[in-house]
Amino acid sequence: MKVINDTQKTYNTVIILDYGSQYSKLIARRVRECNVYSEIINPSVAKSELNHLNIKGIILSGGPSDINDSSSPKIPDWLYDFDVPILGICYGLQAIIYNDGGKVSSDSNSEYGNAEINLISNQEPLFQNCDQNFNVWMSHGDSVSEIPKSYELLASTDSCKYAAVKFNNIYGIQFHPEVVHTQNGKQIISNFVNEICKIKPEWTSYNFINSAIDQISTRVGDNKVLCAISGGVDSSVTAALINKAINENLICLFVNNGLLRKNEADEVINKFKDAKIKVEYVDATETFVSNLNTVIDPEQKRKIIGNTFISVFESFTKRFDDIKFLAQGTLYPDVIESATEDSP
Template sequence: MSAPESRLLTTEGESAPQRRATIAILDYGSQYTQLIARRVRESRVYCEIFAHDVTAKELERRGVVGVILSGGPSSVYDADAPQIEPAILDGRFPVLGICYGMHLMAQVLGGEVAPEGKREYGPATVDIAESGGLFEGLSDHERAWMSHGDTVKRLPPGFHAVARTERLPLAAMSDGRNRFGVQFHPEVMHTPRGAEVLRNFLYRVCGCAGDWTPAAFIAEAVAELRRTIGDKHAICALSGGVDSAVAATLVARAIGDRLTCVFIDTGLLRANEAEEVVATFGPRLRLVHVDAAERFLRRLDGVSDPEQKRTIIGEEFIRCFEEHARRVGNVDLLVQGTIYPDVI
């Protein structure tokens, strides 16, 4: 049994085939966190972004086979710096710390991090001392993007330096097994071979197969919705935007006509938008079209304050949706479409 497969067992030791091998990206406030996720998925590996205070137990429950710690604007020695549960770094997961993530690994595991005195922002030449593992297939000298004010001054016990720059003697570190830290940012385009560094971590260190696709996600999501909803009925407020449209489409694939979508035309949409929504989704979903334009415009008559308008529109939308939801009849569940950063 491979290491990733072993991490996909339940606590009772039974296989959990419904779980996909997942890379967890712990978010420390980096502007590049979403970009890290994109790079992982471009490598055909499934990943999710988690808050930095997620527990090791939760990651194990979610089928995580590797962890990436993002960069971030904080300094690890600050009193209010975001931390990590130490168990995540005890070797049970392969870990790649990027910038702040490397600093956090070093500090938690017994090393030392200190301010460098002057921030480094821009390209640097990384001299690779150990070509295997994270740097498999790369040359001895690679360009990389730096953006940091702190640096690792002393490595934690059991770690050794695997790369340096003219300015930094500890530009990358490894425990020789499955834990790595890099001072540079492999996720940005200014690190020309950064994608290879990430793939080496995903494939060689974590053992990912690289066989995930968005199509696979759709199939898995529909199957999970089917299991979760069972024989219940659901209702969804469909606006025609991406969020609710994706949610409604996935749920409809799972339960068919047991999903009712309510589209409320507030009279505040763009020209012809209401007709386009009905034409697009009417033939594909069980759609209730509510022409409430007169109702909304009447409530807004004489109101000029933007915040007051927003409040009125929101309240009226809820009241209108509730009225038509009651007319639908037997409904057990509400489908809520939202975007990924809202979840985070």
């Protein structure tokens, strides 16, 4: 089977380098709220893996590491190759400053909570339409103690001298604009994404649906696609998009594993029928129950269920000789949580 994993090259994109922050997905959401497409990326990825993206801006997230630790994640060697605006948040700021010759120190005045920031000028593009002084959310143990000579100071708090700095189109802030506790936070992100990166607010869910349908139709052509459905949001949305793109060439498969809620199988199938999406039904109750019989360990059960699903799918596909694609619907948090062991 072939794999579809294309992101629309036509989308102007802001990538978020995830250094292990609890707020990384929130940063991605805030960017998308600006009607700009965003993706969370592991900073260890090779540059060649980003060729499918039309990158117009880069944000470095916060993270729990100490940038002075030799084993801590640093900025990727390709960071400046794209020649696009960059925004470092918290650890992201520290990683940039460390790389560019500044100093980051363990701070006896580490902060967790609100702080009042004082701007040098609210005419700076990053802070346009922001108040001269406003509350921000700090969450850091280390902080920048010395900036490279080429950098300029943009803002400070009483306990954090370098709360915001810049060099050309590289910006760094110690606070977290993505959280609701930071006043003007959405404005700051909008300023970076829409004004500094000069990305028009053109990405919407409506545009995404239409372009996804076009992309699927172009890629799949006259071939058939197998889509396993459960009735949940992930697989249902995937099936709906593919059905609009290729209609009768979509084969949806619902497997009853005998572990469902009462009447759940009938309810799912009827909902798909109401949406005019054809569903193939396989009752594998006896197979699943037999394989799970006497098994107590939860992890062993999980593996048995997964392997049994695969076995049922393989048996089902033998009925066809022209299925070229397998469709899988996955929520974005699942993509992040399924990261490899070397993720920050």
